[in-house]
């Protein structure tokens with residue numbers, strides 16, 4: 241069994257080298273988009289890597305100065321994106337041709353060499369070297385635990401440019417003894433389920449709630465003030481309105497950063513290795529959320545995703561169907577199980593807050609999805625306030641906390 245982790249490492253890049261990396265990222269994105277457009281040309285979407293390679297490799301080599309492995313990585317990106325669009329179409333969902341814009345670049349052992357305190361990276365004009373910027377404390381960082389651990393080998397990396405920083409997300413893997421799968425699973429795969437909504441912005445399977453009050457307050461404030469400005473209708477009013485918009489957006493983001501920090505802290509406190517959200521694509525239809533809410537959910541998901549990566553915690557989305565109507569204890573699914581904020585199972589009588597029941601279901605769905613698939617990192621349970629819940633609805637209290645009270649079930 242393989243265990244994989246991603247360790248983000250900040251790079252110290254000199255300005256000349258940064259310019260080279262920027263050019264390389266630009267050409268990589270161009271290549272990925274070029275191959276994607278090709279995949280979507282014609283009557284059928286092409287997802288075969290071999291076909292896409294045969295059709296586009298020469299062109300991309302001619303148009304760019306990319307290393308041949310970067311050309312292949314860009315083609316793989318395009319093929320994977322085309323596949324995920326097809327998968328959505330097969331489920332009857334809407335999806336359009338992907339377009340890559342976020343600055344990133346895929347490295348493997350042919351294009352990158354990972355040294356103890358610096359990395360050497362291929363660019364469109366030779367190689368550059370960049371030092372790692374590592375946290376001071378030596379213990380308990382994912383760097384010490386995985387990247388510098390002799391048990392893990394480095395398999396590649398993705399370079400990202402975010403908030404003015406070059407970050408290398410380094411992929412590490414190790415082989416885990418397969419004769420003790422239960423033990424490994426207990427250590428490695430506990431899930432935090434998270435339900436997103438309008439009244440409560442987020443609810444975790446551990447029973448922690450983040451209300452939407454603060455968010456609603458700023459949103460109403462914004463809409464009122466925007467109304468005032470709109471009545472005046474002048475150019476001055478228009479500019480003011482945009483300024484208010486930017487200011488409010490900044491406030492929303494601060495709130496969402498705080499919630500995302502707390503969510504990641506919750507996952508760490510409860511030793512979860514996965515945070516599961518529902519798929520956000522159709523969340524407005526399901527929850528009656530406004531565009532503002534959808535915007536907030538997407539930001540929150542993004543923030544949690546990159547903050548969780550720092551601790552080696554995976555963030556995943558699961559199929560949201562019936563997560564609010566299904567009983568997390570017995571599995572009985574019925575629309576009448578739920579009445580606004582309260583959930584009461586018509587079959588087994590289980591009662592709890594509807595959003596909390598949904599958070600548990602989201603965790604359980606991830607658990608079920610990964611347990612039916614073969615191989616790596618089998619999860620054991622969804623984390624509750626104390627103990628875990630497995631797919632059969634079975635509840636296991638933690639061995640070391642006899643007599644804890646007040647834990648939501």
Ligand SMILES: [Zn+2]
Nearest residue numbers: 567570585588
């Ligand atoms: Zn039930």
